[in-house]
Amino acid sequence: MKNIVFLLIGLFSISSISQSKNLNLMPWPKEITMQPGNFLINPEFTIGVNKKPSKRIEIATTKFLRRLSGRTGIFIENGFLSKSYNATNNSLNISFENIGKLEINEDESYELNIANNNITIKANTDIGVIYGLETLLQLVTNNDESYYFPNVNIKDAPRFTWRGLMIDVARHFEPVDVLKRNLDAMTSVKMNVFHWHLTDDQGFRIESKTRPKLHELGSDGLYYTQEQIKDIVQYAGDRGIRVVPEVDVPGHGTAILTAFPEIGSKDISYSIERNSGIFDPTLDPTNEKTYEILEDLFGEIAQLFPFKYFHIGGDENEGKHWDENEHIQNFMKANNLKTNHDLQTYFNIRLDKILSKHGKSVMGWEEIMTDKMPTSALIHSWRGVNEGTSGGSSLVKAAKKGHQTVLSNGYYIDLMQSVSDHYLVDPMPKSFNLTTEEKARILGGEATMWSELVTPLNIDSRIWPRTAAIAERFWSDASINDVSNMYKRLRQISFRLEELGITHIRNRDVILRNITNNQNIDALIMLTKVYEPLKIYTRNKGGTEYKTFSPFTLFADACSADASNALLFNSLVSDYISTSSNTSKKKIIDILTNWENNYKQFSQIKNNSPILKSIEPLSKNLSEISKSLISILKTETIKINDYETIKSQYLNIKKPIVDVEFASLNSLKLLIEHFSTKNKLKLDLNNPKIQH
Amino acid sequence: MKNIVFLLIGLFSISSISQSKNLNLMPWPKEITMQPGNFLINPEFTIGVNKKPSKRIEIATTKFLRRLSGRTGIFIENGFLSKSYNATNNSLNISFENIGKLEINEDESYELNIANNNITIKANTDIGVIYGLETLLQLVTNNDESYYFPNVNIKDAPRFTWRGLMIDVARHFEPVDVLKRNLDAMTSVKMNVFHWHLTDDQGFRIESKTRPKLHELGSDGLYYTQEQIKDIVQYAGDRGIRVVPEVDVPGHGTAILTAFPEIGSKDISYSIERNSGIFDPTLDPTNEKTYEILEDLFGEIAQLFPFKYFHIGGDENEGKHWDENEHIQNFMKANNLKTNHDLQTYFNIRLDKILSKHGKSVMGWEEIMTDKMPTSALIHSWRGVNEGTSGGSSLVKAAKKGHQTVLSNGYYIDLMQSVSDHYLVDPMPKSFNLTTEEKARILGGEATMWSELVTPLNIDSRIWPRTAAIAERFWSDASINDVSNMYKRLRQISFRLEELGITHIRNRDVILRNITNNQNIDALIMLTKVYEPLKIYTRNKGGTEYKTFSPFTLFADACSADASNALLFNSLVSDYISTSSNTSKKKIIDILTNWENNYKQFSQIKNNSPILKSIEPLSKNLSEISKSLISILKTETIKINDYETIKSQYLNIKKPIVDVEFASLNSLKLLIEHFSTKNKLKLDLNNPKIQH
Incomplete structure (x- = not known):
């Protein structure tokens, strides 16, 4: 009898595990x-x-x-x-x-x-x-x-205590409702830190009562009143979310210097930056007025944010204006500050003292971690690699030196990479033999939504659903890392975010209706499922193609990472090449047929506008190579006479157009190579000359 | 030479007129x-x-x-x-x-x-x-x-100076961003008065600093802070929009009495109302504390709103609790107030004095217009008919008595009627021989968005696009009244509202995705183009089917007035019946074929849920009658054996299901009758027995 009970329990727990999946x-x-x-x-x-x-x-x-x-x-x-x-x-x-x-x-x-x-x-x-x-x-x-x-x-219970999302509201202002709906979404995936990047070269977004010129001259009128800030902080707290304000200094300071040029390191006129990138305007750390202004400002801000940490930025200060300023150079000599890093540390330590008075701890991007910086500062690791370099990343260095630290490297969601790229990045390094104490200093991580290419219309589709998978990385056990299972769950989690007002799904069609002037958008919807926005800073080359006031209502803004139809196609091709499965082959042909037909459908859109014409090659290129591939798949051969055609079709679709790229490019290449190898011919797709 | 020039001018102006169309x-x-x-x-x-x-x-x-x-x-x-x-x-x-x-x-x-x-x-x-x-x-x-x-x-230039939209935020609270996007939309169609219905039985939505119990106990935490009110008023003013606050008293006062039961007319406990309708709780006009509280409250509110008019509601007070209260009855006798109307006038005049101190003029629903009411009060006409009754409407009465007045009767957009019903209602009565002076007192009109069935998810689709056509009525010459031309322009204007963040188009699919659990929604989209929400208070019978916290994520919430495919079908049927056009007939058959196929598509939705099952008859009924009608149209005859079938199909689709009704019902009837007449048979669709 006992045995039977055990047997039943055993059976049940197996079925239990499979059910829970x-x-x-x-x-x-x-x-x-x-x-x-x-x-x-x-x-x-x-x-x-x-x-x-x-x-x-x-x-x-x-x-x-x-x-x-x-x-x-x-x-x-x-x-x-x-x-x-x-x-x-x-x-x-x-x-x-x-x-x-x-x-x-x-x-x-x-x-x-x-x-x-x-x-x-x-x-x-x-x-x-x-x-x-x-x-x-x-x-x-x-x-x-x-x-x-x-x-x-x-x-x-969570694995990490710091599960953050940073939103940059400086490059593009995001109204209160955008933040509130994203706070709701954060709570729905158990994230608990909202890092509010409030100032940068492109805008100063806080109402300052002590120094009103800051928001009056530094924001184009787009800032949060102190009442709105209190409201957001309260709203977040009611949802278990801590809020960290960031005032990015001494670099990224153009908006501050637009209001107070007298604390700049160079005697020039400043105006709010409209481009993206790293700029020279830098606060003067040798000017006492700098500290007077920041003391007033930090004092106000500290009152608005109950959480202990105050982010002072500190990143990407190249110190060009410091090098050029004789007074600053003299100050450095007089104070035995040998490098710009030393000068910035001098600056940071003074800020640390100001913040201490208000009961706040400094948090800053990893550049603030210098030898003299007190270990009470929380180090925000964003550059370089997490594993494998000789000294380890800034995260490891920080933990070893005694700083608490948070990881954002690997979670830059603005780069429009696949969710799978982020999902497998673990905040806890495996290969550095950290002590228990050191490990405990690694508090968790933060996804970062930099907003150079982001407006209220498209921001949600840049944050979600990928951030939900990052949230899982911060909360769940390190062993939860099955990518395909993550994708399966993410589809449902993503859809459910609509309930909280997240617009990542609904706003795609808004953009497409505008592009077609309210004609049938089905052909364009299909294209958004195979094309993805250009990744890793290639969309806005040099930071000047898009200004802050450029249109973000383009086809690329309707697209997002992890184009669903391309993902499906890629997995079918991968399966077919390794197994020669006929089922996969049939499904591949079905998808290709759909792609081939897209151009016919596209051509039926009645309102042919300049913006629509610029998109047309996406449809045409896709249709042409799909047609060729269907024939290759059906005959399982590439005819020599067709080589030039397929190669030029491949090169056409490989070329980014209207800031998007074809998300199944590698699968096309694999298929073409598969059949050229089968035919014992060598087809170099990147070489204009055929070798055979 | 002169003649040629005239001829050219003549030709150009003809072409000019047709171009402008x-x-x-x-x-x-x-x-x-x-x-x-x-x-x-x-x-x-x-x-x-x-x-x-x-x-x-x-x-x-x-x-x-x-x-x-x-x-x-x-x-x-x-x-x-x-x-x-x-x-x-x-x-x-x-x-x-x-x-x-x-x-x-x-x-x-x-x-x-x-x-x-x-x-x-x-x-x-x-x-x-x-x-x-x-x-x-x-x-x-x-x-x-x-x-x-x-x-x-x-x-x-505008025809009327008062071109308003009222939004009721009491029955359902609407956050700041909902109001802001609607203010933008108002400006885009040149509307200039936002009437903010801030209090009612279901909620008191203003932060009161003098009497904080009002918002603390009367709002479920859903109210506007004074800072938010200032922000909205500023935002409106920056867009040329005046804001009229409404505090609805002495009826519609349950939320106020929840906070201050001591100023109620009956000694009972009050709690925020969750149903819709007209309720008994009424402020006690004989209690001096009533005026103390309102004096404090009105004083605060008056400071927040720069516009001259202050709406005191005053509607639908049935005075039941006054009749039951001995003290009130004695007060009326002692003060020679013969009727409840007299008592309410006494109340209103006291409020008028309070508001005068703050430089405000009273505005109120038409019930406040009694003999003793000062003509400085602006009368908001909402009941009865505009034309044709012996005395004329309250609008006419008001203008004749010397009141300024604004019309809302005919613009109740919450009733979900067709835009054409509202479009042809003119604020200026034609048949009353008003003097120029009297006419000048008719300031314009207001569309009213009562929010019993409205949440942030569906509100925009209840306001827009119909309010754009009402806005035209308020702005443009009375001669601009071609309904089909209005529909043509409205399609484009409606689509362009998306640019301002209006969600009337995008949120339909959000609702449908939820209903299908993220399956293909094409079949449901088609159904939203032929079914409309029940009209004129029939959706929420007795005001108790839907409570304030009931779901408004239903199929009816994805539907709206003027279902587009039904409109097209209706015009084709009308054309076919009067002209027997073969082109129209062909198009009718195309639409019917599409409708017939809907059920097949519907049945392919994978996630069959209770909510989806409740919708299924909409598709099935449509499919069945369409199939029959195709056969009738093709043969141009109704076979006697098919009579019972078509009649029962007609009765099926006539019956409202899930709070929607089929928007081409009359066209189906016309078609069936057309062919039964043609066959010289009398088919009474409403009578279960066939007569022939």
């Missing part, structure tokens, strides 16, 4: 145990809490009910948390102990249990409760009869 | 003269102004440049207004005299001239300039070589 949870929880049965969602659904709820719990439970009702169409009769506390007969019973503090290493764990027609969420803090509710919403499932939660027990 | 302007301008040639839009486009620009002009010109660039993809090199004033060599030269005042009857006229590669906008006020810029943006055209403005001279 069907769940679209992200980030993946620490421990998950499936249990037989479901919890049916019905109009009588109620939520109770063990004691007087915090504001966080009130907001989270109300929003939970709206989302559950909105998603399922169920008219839930109670729109709010039950008024009586500590009852256990609600559908969902929440218990928590403390109000979570917005500090690092706060307890964010929770346990979610669904069994016997009862749901419980238990957590030490109300922040844990929020995360339990988010997990529960990710569990909503349906068959054709009902909506339900599968019975499950989840014990969950 | 191709323009998609809305509201249609007062005078428009086409001129030969075009102004090509190129990257060197610049804007200059005759003197130091107002903030309004700075904002409007910057936004103009972004929209022009965003729409065309042209990289305009100057992102801002030229810094040097009074140059005339810019592409667009603006001249204005005064900063427009946010009062009634302010000059809003402008002249726009495009000729000889030069554009000028001349206006007395900067508000006129804004409107000139909006007209110019509506003129952007393209061929396949370039984007251009057609040469034209436009002299324009």
Whole structure:
């Protein structure tokens, strides 16, 4: 009898594991145990809490009910948390102990249990409760009869305490509602730090009451009032999110110097920068007025942000204007400051003292980490490689020197790389034998949304869904790294972000309707599924093609990383080449047929405009090479007479047009090479001459 | 020679008129003269102004440049207004005299001239300039070589000074960004009054510093801070829009009484209302504390709104609690107040005095117009008919009594009626022989967006595009009333609203993706083009089916008035029945074939959920009757054996399901009747028995 029980338990846990794989949870929880049965969602659904709820719990439970009702169409009769506390007969019973503090290493764990027609969420803090509710919403499932939660027990806690998203609002201003919806999205994937890059050469975005010239002259009127800042910080805190303000100094200072040229390192007139890149305007660290202004400003800002850390930027200061300034050179000699790094450290230490007075700790980009910089500074690692260089990255150096540190290298989502590139970057280096103490200094990571090419229209599609996978990297165990499983879950998580107002899906069609002047956009939609925006700084060569006021309503803005149809095609080609599967071949031909037909459909768009004409080659090139490839696949041979054609078609589609690139280029190459090899001919696609 | 010139002028002006009809302007301008040639839009486009620009002009010109660039993809090199004033060599030269005042009857006229590669906008006020810029943006055209403005001279001015949109933020709260994008849209169609319905039974949405319990207890945390109100008022004013706050008293007062039950007319406990309708809670006009609280509150609010008018609601007070309250009854006797109307007038006059102290004039719904009410009160006409009753409407009465007045009857956009119903309602009554003075008291009208069934997700599709046609009624000459021409222009105007962030188009698919759990939504999109939400209070019978927290993510929320495919079908059927045109017949069959095929497509959606199953009959019913009708049309006969079938199919599709109705029902009836008449048989579609 005992044996049978064990056998049953064994069987059940196998089936439990395989069942849990069907769940679209992200980030993946620490421990998950499936249990037989479901919890049916019905109009009588109620939520109770063990004691007087915090504001966080009130907001989270109300929003939970709206989302559950909105998603399922169920008219839930109670729109709010039950008024009586500590009852256990609600559908969902929440218990928590403390109000979570917005500090690092706060307890964010929770346990979610669904069994016997009862749901419980238990957590030490109300922040844990929020995360339990988010997990529960990710569990909503349906068959054709009902909506339900599968019975499950989840014990969950984060791997890293710092799970951040930086948004640059200087290069392009992002209104309050853009930030709020992204804060909601962050919470939905359990991110907890919003790093607000508030100033740069292109704009100073904070209302300053002590030095109003800063926002009056440095922002084109696009700044946050202090009331709006308080509102955002409160909104974030209500969702368990800490907010780090960044005032980037002494470089990236053009907007500040537009307001106060007298603290610049060169006696020139400054005006708000409209291009992208690294610019020379730099604050003068030898001028006492610099500190007077920053002391006033930092004092105001410190009051607005309860979180301990204050980001002073500090990156990419090339010190050209310092080198050219005799007074600064004399100051350096007089103070035994040998290099510009020493001078910047002198500057940083003075800022550190100002911030200390307000109870703040300095955080800065890795350039601030010099020998004399106090180890109380939090180092933000963004350059170089994470692994494998002799000395290790700045992250490793920082941890070894005694700094707390956060990783952004590998999470630059503005570069429009594939989510898989980011997903496998782990903040914890494997090959440096760090001590436990050193490891503990690696707090986590931050995805960075630099906004040179980003406006309220397209920003969400640059942040999401890729940041959800990065969030999983910060939260979940290092062993959760199956890329194809991540893609599968990400599709559902991405779609669900629409519920929070994220516009990454809906705004694609807005852009395409504009391009076609409101004609049929189906042909263009298909093209967005195979073309991706140019990556890694190639879209805005030299930083001058696009100015801050250039149009970001172009075809490239409708496209995003991980073009879905191209991804599918790539996996089919990879499969076909390794297995010669006929099923894959058939599917490849289906896709190619669809691509071939695109040009016919494209040509039917009635309003032929200059912008549409500029896109036309994308469709034509795709159609032509698809036609050739269909014939090659069907005959499994490349005719010698067709070589020149296919090669020129390949070279055509390889060439970036309207700032996008074809996302299945390598698969086309593999297919062509596959059949040329099969025919024992060598086809060099990059060489205009055929060799055979 | 003279004759030839006249002939040429004659020919040109005919061609000019017909050309101007191709323009998609809305509201249609007062005078428009086409001129030969075009102004090509190129990257060197610049804007200059005759003197130091107002903030309004700075904002409007910057936004103009972004929209022009965003729409065309042209990289305009100057992102801002030229810094040097009074140059005339810019592409667009603006001249204005005064900063427009946010009062009634302010000059809003402008002249726009495009000729000889030069554009000028001349206006007395900067508000006129804004409107000139909006007209110019509506003129952007393209061929396949370039984007251009057609040469034209436009002299324009409004017919009515009050062109309003009311948004009810009490039944459902609408965040700041929802209001801002709608203010932008209002300006784009030259509307100039935003009436902000801030309080009602379901919520009190203003932060009160003198009586904070009002927003703390009356809003579920969903209210505007005073800073946000100032921001909205400023934002509106920068766009030439006046803002009227409404605090609805003494009825519609549940939220107020939730905070201050002691000023209610009945000694009961009050709590925020969750249903829709007319409720009994009413402020006690005999209690001095009522006036103390309102005096504090009105004083705060008056400071926030610079416009002269303050809306005190006053509607739908049935006085039930007054009748039941002995103290109130005694007060009425003691003060010789014979009716509840008299008592409400006593109340209103006291409020009028409070508001006078703050320089405000009372505005109220028509119920406030009693014999004793001072004629300084502006009467908001909302009930009854505009024409034809013996005494005329409240609008006529008000004008005759000496009140200024504004019309909303006929512009209730929440009722989800066709735009054509609203478009032909004219604020100026034709049949009452009003004097010039009386006519001058009719200031204009207001579209009213009551929000019982409206959330941030669907509100834009309830306001737009229909409000654009209402805006034309308020701005343009009464003779501009060609419905089919309006529909043609509205299609383009509607699409262009996307540029301002209006979500009426994009959010349809968001709702449908949720319903299908992210499957292919094509079949559902087609259904939204033939089904419309139930009209005129039938969707929310008794006001209790939908509570404020019910889901508004349903299929009905993806549908809107004027279902496009149904409109097309209706016009084809109408044409076919009157002309027997074979072309129309063919097109009708094409549409029916599309409808017939819908069910096949619908059935392929993979995720079959309860919500999807509830929608299925819409597709099935449509498919079945379409199949029958195709056969009838092809054979031009109804077989007697098919009568029962077609009749039951008709009755099926006639029945509202999931809160939508089929928008071509009458056309189906006409077709069926047409062929039954042709066959000399009488088919009573509403009678289950066939007569023949």
